[in-house]
Amino acid sequence: RSKVNINALQNKVNLSEKITMLTCYDYPMALLEEKAGIDIILVGDSMAMTVLGEETTLGMDLDTMVTHAKAVRKGAPTAYLVGDMPYMTYQISKKEAIRNASRFMAEAGCDAVKLEGGSNMADTVEAMVKATIPVMGHLGLTPQSMAQLGGFKSQGRDCAGALKIIEDARILEEAGISLLLLEAIPPEVGKIVTERANIPVIGIGAGPYVHGQLMIVHDALGFFDAFTPKFVKKYVNLNSIILDALESYKNDVVGEQYPEDGHNYNFMNGELEKLLR
């Protein structure tokens, strides 16, 4: 396929075709997501939890994110690639936000960066967009502010909370975001935001009315068991498949079923006889 750019995504919206989005953290998975024709790939700071075993996303650092984004880009040359700005790489100043975001663009070949927050981030978003960096907004459950939200909790389930998300979406769009992500909110809030938006709106646990869906790939594949949010649909239980394979390997070695003849390197003709002479 040709390179997925923002126009191609907006075209899907105009044609009422759903946009597909998954997270990805490494080269082999990127090859598969590219092959499957996933439109948008997010190198999420959820990697802190899914890959690095952390309990939150707060400890993720920019160097690690850029390294992995580079690897994902190699495996997925045509996907729309979004780099997730880690905690405190964009909150401190506009200058730091621009400088840090530019690494995802220039070093990893991302098409956009994602950051969490609403009206509080509007000035930063505007500065980044002026500096040629396309931004994806992220509202609703924003894991980097979990200390203020009181944990990984769904959002916008009362009138005031819903209105805040709807208002933040408008402010972020005015500030210049190219795309918006909504996480863990009621479908009705997703619907209102999507109807009012002039940009693609993607949901993760935001109901069916948004323009596209995101899932964390380790959740979709059953490759992450620490906890399972309500919006996850497991398409395969990779953990049990991999565990079976690991146990078979162990049993083969212990039971001397591996290696077999075909796994061995043989001497060149006549050389073994010379050695044994």
Ligand code: KIV
């Ligand atoms: O880091 C991530 O994967 C994310 C999604 C869960 C929205 O930000």
Ligand code: NA
């Ligand atoms: Na994230």
